[in-house]
Amino acid sequence: MSPTPKIGVFDSGVGGLTVLRALRAQLPQASLIYVADSAHAPYGDRPDDFLQQRARQITRFLIGQGARLIVVACNTATAAAIAALRAEFDLPFVGIEPGIKPALARSDARRVGVLATPSTLRSAKFRALLHTHAAAAEPVLQPCPGLADAVERGDLQAPQVQQLIRQFCAPLRTAGCDTVVLGCTHYPLLAEQ
Template sequence: MAKPIGIFDSGVGGTSIWKEVAKMLPYENTIYLADSANAPYGEKPKEEILRLSIKNTELLLDRGCKMIIVACNTATTNAIDYLRSHYPVPFIGIEPAIKPAALHTKTKKVGVLATKGTLSSSLFHNTSKLFAEGITVLEQEGKGLVELIEAGKVQSPEMKKLLNEFLQPMLEQNIDCLVLGCTHYPYLIPVLKDILPQNITIIDSGEAVARQTKAILDRNNLLSTATHRPEYIFHTNANVEVLKDLIDRPAAQVTYLDF
């Protein structure tokens, strides 16, 4: 079997990244770890985020992964430098799509919905400083959103109430772009479209991450040469059914793993 791409997240949200990778690289085997038992990472101290990221990385490497996608904004901003310096495979990270939002905005006001761990990181602030000169970046911590998504309550009244509370101050400031700074949040797009005016563009990182994954595999001569249907393996240390519902791929292997 061709070596798989490893993907980990603080739960099920990184499947939004996996879907883009699977679409762009249809012959690559993948192994996905949903560390839902420890979600969300965004409210944990940096030392704990690093410890969990190391644990996930070593589990994927033990399974022969040729590359690892850190499909979690918080883990990327707090751990990816360490991972890159200590392990021999390429790593792809996720960070909020500030650059495309800054290029797209006409009101010069951009909203960012993310976790506390991402918004407080030096990588986020350095990215904002680099790409958002002359742009007002309005930050909003999405406290409670990940927990509802992990519980399968995307369309719940609680979710809609929280989103309205988080978005209203941004709308009053006349944003025209909303950056989703957590890989869980693309699953909220249908709800967000009901709340937001039509002139607001929702931006996430999924397709850009898939393009970068393909480029790095190609550069390192790691692209699969197979032409048959790949193997998709998913492990979660929480509710298997929530993960199955989001993947919606009958051929995928979804199992509980105590990690």
């Protein structure tokens, strides 16, 4: 019997652990290699060329560790770099993108809020996702500068973090959103609180 192929997973920091946990639940026998690029976190306000460079470096490292599939466990890195990675490397890549389509399917009012990093919301990949799945809807897009960084710092109950959450969720409440997309892998860690 051949060994299970290794799966490389990376994110800017702890957010990708939410993806790693889901992978472990679905593939309990898989050999997973995780890279948290905490020295360069957060990715949310970084330029695309920087993100592509980091993604290439991390991919090379993961391949060197034996990875045969790479999961880009970050919405921002997926939007900025996955096309370049697929063009450069001869192995499969799985990316993460905000769940617009399932959110719209659940929304009675078709008023979906999207909490995401500024870079994700600005990306051509995200705009294409909206065009494909939300053309007839009115999603409320809320950039959340600093929120992923607050998660990285770890004190999720800190008054400053709670204030950021209230600030970023207020426009969604005002707009009557009945469904919210957490468009960053860091944000589910806040939802668990």
